[in-house]
Structure formats: C-alpha cells, structure tokens
Amino acid sequence: MLSYNGYDIHLHANTYFHVEGNHNAAATVIAENLAAAGAEFFYNMPCKQLATDESGAVTGAICEDADGAHHLFTATKGVILACGDYSSNQEMLDYYAPDTKGFSLFTDFRDGSALVAGMNAGAIMTPHTHTKMIHGEPAAVRLEMPFLFVDQEGNRFMDETCCRMGYMNNFARPYLAKAGFTDSTAAKFFSLVPANWESFYEEWKAASPYDISQYNGDNKVNPEKWITADTIEGLAEAMNAYAAENDWKLTNIDAAALADTVARYNELCAAGRDEDFGKAAKYLVPIEGGPYYAIPRGSNKLPAILGGLVVDSNHQCLNGEFEPISGLYAVGNASGQFFGGVDYPMDIEGLSIGRAITSGYYTGRLVASL
Numbered sequence: 001m002l003s004y005n006g007y008d009i010h011l012h013a014n015t016y017f018h019v020e021g022n023h024n025a026a027a028t029v030i031a032e033n034l035a036a037a038g039a040e041f042f043y044n045m046p047c048k049q050l051a052t053d054e055s056g057a058v059t060g061a062i063c064e065d066a067d068g069a070h071h072l073f074t075a076t077k078g079v080i081l082a083c084g085d086y087s088s089n090q091e092m093l094d095y096y097a098p099d100t101k102g103f104s105l106f107t108d109f110r111d112g113s114a115l116v117a118g119m120n121a122g123a124i125m126t127p128h129t130h131t132k133m134i135h136g137e138p139a140a141v142r143l144e145m146p147f148l149f150v151d152q153e154g155n156r157f158m159d160e161t162c163c164r165m166g167y168m169n170n171f172a173r174p175y176l177a178k179a180g181f182t183d184s185t186a187a188k189f190f191s192l193v194p195a196n197w198e199s200f201y202e203e204w205k206a207a208s209p210y211d212i213s214q215y216n217g218d219n220k221v222n223p224e225k226w227i228t229a230d231t232i233e234g235l236a237e238a239m240n241a242y243a244a245e246n247d248w249k250l251t252n253i254d255a256a257a258l259a260d261t262v263a264r265y266n267e268l269c270a271a272g273r274d275e276d277f278g279k280a281a282k283y284l285v286p287i288e289g290g291p292y293y294a295i296p297r298g299s300n301k302l303p304a305i306l307g308g309l310v311v312d313s314n315h316q317c318l319n320g321e322f323e324p325i326s327g328l329y330a331v332g333n334a335s336g337q338f339f340g341g342v343d344y345p346m347d348i349e350g351l352s353i354g355r356a357i358t359s360g361y362y363t364g365r366l367v368a369s370l
C-alpha cells in the first residue's frame with residue numbers, strides 16, 4: 001500500500017518491480033492459463049479494418065495473416081481495441097503530437113493501425129497535442145537529485161529543482177532544433193555531482209518524496225557507471241570522450257568554460273541565492289573537492305503516446321456527436337482522456353501499465369456480461 005496526496009493506493013498485483021520479464025512475463029502466463037481454459041489466440045494477425053452493419057454498429061474485426069490473407073472475426077458482444085498507441089507511426093506523430101519532432105522512435109510495431117480502423121468506423125481521437133512518454137534512461141544513471149545540470153557545451157541551462165526524468169524533454173527542444181531535428185542525441189546533457197552527494201539524499205527525500213529518487217524500480221543508481229575525474233578539467237576531457245564513444249555528435253566541452261560554469265555555480269551556492277535561474281536555496285550544493293562526477297542524462301526516445309480514441313465511462317468509443325458506437329470499446333493507451341498534461345507524469349511509477357491492466361480488466365468483464 002502506498003500513500004499519495006492523502007489517498008491510499010492498494011497494489012494487488014505488481015509486475016513493475018518484482019517479476020523477471022516484467023509485464024511481458026505476466027501476460028504470457030495469463031495467456032497460457034486462458035488457453036488451457038479454452039480461449040483461442042491468433043498471433044501475428046493485426047487488425048486492418050472493423051466490420052460494421054447498416055446501423056454503424058461494429059460487428060467484428062478484419063485481420064491480416066502473415067501471407068497477406070484476410071480473415072473476418074465476428075463479434076457477438078463487442079470488439080475491444082487493446083492495441084496500444086501510435087508512437088512508431090511518424091505520420092500520426094507529426095499530426096497528433098508535433099512536439100515529438102526530433103526524438104527517436106522506440107519501437108516499430110506501435111503503428112496505430114487499429115486506432116485508424118476505429119476512426120474509420122466512426123470513432124474520434126482525443127484532441128491533440130497528446131501526452132508524451134519520453135524517457136528511457138537506464139537505472140545506473142537515473143539519479144533524480146537537483147545538482148548542477150550542464151548542456152553538451154558545459155553551460156548551465158536551467159533551475160534543476162523542478163524536473164524528474166520524464167519532464168526533461170521540454171528543455172531539450174531548443175537543442176533538437178539547433179541540430180535541425182535530425183539528431184536525437186541533442187536532447188542529452190550531463191548532471192555534475194559532488195563526491196558527497198549521498199549525504200543529502202535522506203533529508204531531500206523526506207522533504208520531497210516524489211521528486212527525489214536514486215532508484216528505477218528496485219534498481220539503484222551505480223556511480224561506477226558515471227564519468228569521473230579528479231579535476232574539473234579532467235572531467236571535461238572524460239565527458240567529451242564518453243560523448244564520442246556514444247556518438248553524441250554535438251558534445252564539445254571546453255575545459256576552461258566548464259571550470260567557469262562550476263565556479264559561477266559555487267559562487268551562487270556560497271551566497272545562498274540563485275540569481276541566474278532561481279533554484280531553491282536548499283538545493284544549492286557546491287561542486288567542489290573531488291573526485292568529480294558527471295552523469296550522462298537526458299531522454300531522447302519516445303516509448304509511448306498517451307492519447308487514444310475518445311471513450312465514455314464504460315470505455316465505449318464515441319462518435320463525432322459524442323454518442324457511443326455500438327460494439328466498439330478501447331482500453332489502455334488505445335483509449336484517451338486519461339492524461340491531460342504535456343508529458344507523462346513520472347510521480348507514480350507504473351501509472352500507464354496500471355491503467356492498461358485496470359481498464360482492460362474492467363472492460364473485458366463488462367463486455368463479457370452483455
């Protein structure tokens with residue numbers, strides 16, 4: 001049980017932290033047990049079109065097999081679209097989420113084809129722009145503590161107080177534009193961390209439990225994966241070497257410029273007042289003493305788009321008159337209106353998969369009872 005904003009959240013099942021293989025492993029077990037109980041699955045059979053009758057009610061799904069042949073699956077109770085989002089369909093991204101321009105695609109199978117089938121059957125899409133899930137940093141470098149952030153030229157560029165990983169993409173867009181939206185690594189940056197960084201963790205975590213973190217699930221950050229040097233000048237050299245090894249094309253950190261950035265930041269810390277970006281005074285910790293750490297940060301991949309077909313409280317799809325379409329339902333990221341912000345909120349980990357599990361269970365049980 002977790003407590004959040006005064007509400008108790010009861011976790012009945014948790015694939016996010018403790019199951020090897022995470023959600024995929026759980027889905028495989030569920031499918032095997034359903035098959036043993038008599039359910040029949042048809043894999044590699046994507047939906048291409050929905051079948052409708054003269055009244056516009058959805059009566060089935062037309063799917064395509066690996067040989068290009070089409071098969072009609074008729075539905076006596078309803079069709080539930082549980083097909084995910086469109087985050088690997090560049091044309092749909094350009095139209096519904098143009099502010100994803102420049103980020104790299106994470107998959108090639110979330111093509112939105114079933115969402116298009118739903119719209120061709122009369123369903124409407126949630127108005128754009130859609131909420132984006134732009135993250136994907138490995139656990140070893142996902143240190144959510146507001147130390148000094150510098151860009152790929154060694155310049156400080158923001159108040160580090162405000163952001164966990166999922167929201168950093170908003171600061172990356174000017175750099176993506178500078179690269180002509182052709183290089184997603186332009187979204188990358190570095191976090192400079194003092195040698196005594198751990199001594200601040202417990203106090204900051206207690207004061208801001210949903211902002212401070214050194215874990216991704218059960219996995220803790222690993223300083224052995226960070227860039228380190230005994231001097232700031234040596235750190236600049238090591239940062240450039242890391243960037244070259246990982247094909248960050250824009251990285252060009254001048255050692256003297258980085259030293260100036262750190263000196264200015266330490267000056268602000270000593271004064272207890274951030275006159276450059278307005279960072280909270282409690283987070284003004286100087287970068288001094290060595291050894292020095294630089295953590296490669298920044299999310300440049302697009303795992304999911306959280307904006308699907310408009311549904312009612314029963315997850316039944318609505319048409320242009322906001323009337324339910326008989327026989328058509330959508331769940332998980334194929335359904336809309338759940339997320340209203342620019343970015344996927346990172347404050348509750350597993351929120352997207354939790355919603356998918358819950359809406360799928362609820363709608364499946366509802367339609368089966370018809």
